[in-house]
Amino acid sequence: MLNTFIDRYVRAINLLIALALAAMVVLVFGNVVLRYVFNSGIAVSEELSRWLFVWITFLGAVAAIKENAHLGTDMLVSRLSVRGKKACMALGHVLMLYITWLFFDGSWQQMKINWDVEAPVTGASMAIFYASGVVFSVCAGFLLTLQLLRVLTGKASENELVMVKESEEQAELEALQAELAREDAAARALGLPPKQRGE
Numbered sequence: 291m292l293n294t295f296i297d298r299y300v301r302a303i304n305l306l307i308a309l310a311l312a313a314m315v316v317l318v319f320g321n322v323v324l325r326y327v328f329n330s331g332i333a334v335s336e337e338l339s340r341w342l343f344v345w346i347t348f349l350g351a352v353a354a355i356k357e358n359a360h361l362g363t364d365m366l367v368s369r370l371s372v373r374g375k376k377a378c379m380a381l382g383h384v385l386m387l388y389i390t391w392l393f394f395d396g397s398w399q400q401m402k403i404n405w406d407v408e409a410p411v412t413g414a415s416m417a418i419f420y421a422s423g424v425v426f427s428v429c430a431g432f433l434l435t436l437q438l439l440r441v442l443t444g445k446a447s448e449n450e451l452v453m454v455k456e457s458e459e460q461a462e463l464e465a466l467q468a469e470l471a472r473e474d475a476a477a478r479a480l481g482l483p484p485k486q487r488g489e
Contacts, residue, residue, distance in 0.1 A: 296433070300356045303349050303429075310342045310349075317342075337411045341419055348426035355433045376441055383438040390431045397423025 321335035354360050367378050397420050404416035439445075 292436070296356065296436070300353050303353050307346050307349050307353070310346050314339050314342045314346075334412050337409055344419060345422045348422040352426055352429040352433070355430050379441050380438060383434050383441065387431060387434050387438070390427050390434060393423060394427030394431070397421075397427060 317332060317335040317339050321332045325331045351360075367375055370378065400420040401417045401424060404420055407416040408414070409416055409419075
């Protein structure tokens with residue numbers, strides 16, 4: 291049930307990102323057309339586009355945490371035993387939670403400081419700009435805590451213990467090797483030699 295909620299939540303985030311990106315395209319492209327064709331423009335275009343870009347970045351980072359899509363290296367972790375992988379993943383998540391807390395604290399302070407500061411064009415509170423860091427920190431902290439609990443309770447599979455892959459080609463190779471291993475196991479179960487699997 292919790293996994294379903296998280297999946298729906300991340301889908302909603304991806305939808306918000308798509309809508310914000312569409313709004314950015316309309317604002318920037320519309321402003322260019324108005325400026326060069328009609329010698330006018332949308333006054334709030336640049337400011338809103340900049341704010342939307344920041345929000346897209348932070349919301350995308352939340353979605354990437356769920357998919358383990360952030361940059362990393364598996365050169366050491368992939369060679370460790372299961373216990374070593376669990377220890378590294380737990381330590382990594384504790385460090386990420388600490389950094390997320392620092393980010394939350396800094397964003398919260400900036401939001402409070404800029405609560406009464408008006409943006410130059412829209413006149414909106416600059417706290418909206420810094421709220422993106424608060425939203426990211428809360429969402430990322432929630433996902434990281436859930437992932438850490440899965441590791442500590444033993445619910446994470448061995449494949450999940452290596453959060454990142456060095457390259458997409460390596461991940462594809464491992465998926466192909468797993469598929470071939472399943473086919474070999476199925477052929478052995480039927481008493482067929484491996485060369486007859488495809489016949």
